[in-house]
Amino acid sequence: MKRLLLILCMAVCSLQYASAQYDFIRPVKDSIPGGYNFWVYTPLDYYYSLESTPVIIFLHGQSLCGNNLERVRRYGPLDAIVKGRQIEALVIVPQNPGGSWNPKKINDVLEWTKKNYAMDSTRVYVIGMSLGGYGTLDFVGTYPDKVAAAMALCGGCTLKDKSGLGKVPLWIIHGTADRAVPVKQSQVVVDELQNTGNDTRLRFDWLKGASHGALARILYMNKTYEWLFSHSLLDEGRPVNKDIDIDKSDLSKAYQDMISGAPDPEVVYDKTIY
Structure with a gap:
């Protein structure tokens, strides 16, 4: 009986956490003339930390392009947050209506x-x-x-001049079995x-035997955000x-410490993620 009550309590807490996360995810539409629509997630303790x-x-990726902002929650940080990953940051997720990502439009979202x-x-x-990934390197x-x-x-990367990439701590990761983007x-x-x-300032890893969709799991890993947060423009x-490593063995453990458990692996490994 005690075990059953514990399980029920954990389930209720998980649902409450997910519900709270939904309350802090805001759509922003038509706020930037000619620019991207996007989501803004504010962490639960935002009003205590602010500046x-x-x-x-x-x-x-391309599979989430379009004009339905809900599509961009299908995988990535917002999906990870709803499923239990705690990310203590403002998370901005623009939607690309189609074509290549435009660095200026991404910057417009940042400035907004x-x-x-x-x-x-x-x-x-x-x-x-x-x-x-192309958009990231082009913007950076x-x-x-x-x-x-x-x-x-x-x-x-589509930039002719890539020298700017050398000014930023950068980690490039790719699977060797990627058939969508070699x-x-x-x-x-x-x-x-x-x-x-x-x-x-460059790191790179080629994950042997990892497919294209498999790398979506990196977006659910705690160490991904630990690595990002360890850097500042003031360094x-x-x-x-x-000091933080990600290898193929980490892919299978991406969800283990998430509050509400693992998402459906079929979502993460869907071949339409590109």
Whole structure:
């Protein structure tokens, strides 16, 4: 009986936590002329931290493009939050209506956030997957002085001048079994940064045998956000954190410490994530 009551209590707490998280996720539509619509998540203790609150911008893949803002909650940080991952940051999730991510429009979202929310502008982080991985590198390379650290998953970069990427602590991760965006797309970026001496703040990992969709699990890992939060624009020399590792074995453990348990693996491994 005690065991049953404990299970019921945990279930109720999980539902209450998820409900509370929903209350702090706000859609922002048509606030930037010609710009992106987006979600803003405010952490539960936001009004106690305000100006010390970091910001995470998440850029989704092509499968979530469109004009239905609900689509962008299908995977990524907002989905992780609802499923129990505690992320102590303002989480900004724009929706790309189609085509490549536009660095200026991403910056417009960031500047709107600065005007409308108290935040720590020295701790702005960007993470993106697939098309969003391209968007992450394109944005960081264009506005390196605004980003404290960035993580690009299974993407690439369209910038002709990639030197800006060398100014930001950057972690590029790609699976070797990726059929949607070949690992070569990330390797080309790494090679260019190395050949031009812009790799002093660069980390990269090629996860052997990992598919394209498998890397979505990284968005649910606590250590992903620990790594991002360990950087600031105020860090002397802006070194990249090399003390936190992510390898293929971590993918299967991505949900273990989440309050409400693991999401449906079919959602995360859906082949339409790109």
